[in-house]
Amino acid sequence: MRVPILKLGDILLTSIQMDLTDSDAQQFQNDVLHMVHEKNAKGLIIDITALDVVDSYMARILNDTAHMVRLLGAEVVLCGMRPAVAITLVEMGRELIGVDTALNLEQGMEKLRRRIAGRPGAAGG
């Protein structure tokens, strides 16, 4: 199953709706990176509202993807994490370090726009 990635102006929006197998997750990472590169996106939102479980592999994929996307020059906001997921990740010691997070899509979008606006040279472009 492939996770759809939607383009919204210079922002990409993707929502993971079901538990991904390890290979699906890998595929997701590839797709996102290629899409960001191809569309020259300035920002990416990953919505995980629908995920009840985030295992340590998935957590790593999310973390890595965010860092990779940032290397490609786009900002990333992860939104919609469930409290239970957050607790589990903290208990596992698998915090998503360095990833920007937001409660829901609305706040995530706002945060992302602020980030993009705050980038050097943003005023000019």
Add this chain to the structure above:
Amino acid sequence: MATETSPKRTLYEIMQKNMPAILSEWTNALWNAPQSRIPEILTETQFRQELEKLIKAMVDALRYEQYEDIHQEEFAPVVALLHEMSEAYARYGFRAGEIARHIAILRDIMQQYLQREYGDVSDAFGRQLLQMNKLMDQLSAVVFESFIERHERTIAEQHRMLMTLSTPVIRLWDEIVLLPLVGVIDSQRAQQIIEKLLEAIVRYEARVAILDVTGVPVIDTWVAQHIMKTVTAAHMLGAEVLITGFSPEAAQTLVKLDVDFGNIITRGTLQAGVATAFQLIGRQISVS
């Protein structure tokens, strides 16, 4: 001659035959005991009826002449009655010993009747006595168990109550929640704090959470670690967490213990924390 060959009566037969006498002796002994508090909660008739129910149930159970183990089916009504009685007395603030006295006195009376029947200290008498004592010991145990059970239940209830009382979540403003922590933080409470905070963040769509630790008497490495976990989890939901109210002692301990609070925003007082929280959501407090 006939008396010599006829077998002596068993405990059951003695009880059966002398039930009214035993009952009234038993009632009187307990009712008139010095410092008895029973007259405060029951009339003499009520009390008598209660004991009568119990003694009838006992005689019924003894009929099987098997009184080694009161966990047997035959004794279930006796145990249930005794349990019920203990519960009722406990509600009036009676101590376990006061109820156990019921059994102790009954034992004395039964022993007298047994002695009168046998009139000697033969083996048969010894056997009956031993059995009776075993039975009465177990009945006393039932009384004590009922009390302990009740106390344990009370403690559990109070613990639950304390848990709900101890971690309120206050919606301070749109997008700001406040968690004032009061009292010692143990592992169960730590878990509850993290759950409550995250729940509140989601429910109120909070961007800022203030964790006020003014009321926490001891902040050691373990508590600090838990605060860190809570903050990290809240971060993952996209909320900023402010910690307010560290005491000078806590600050000293944390630095000496080498606990790294990294990039967490801390403020000395709740007041300063609230001001910062407003700034974070793009508002400010103006004094008019």
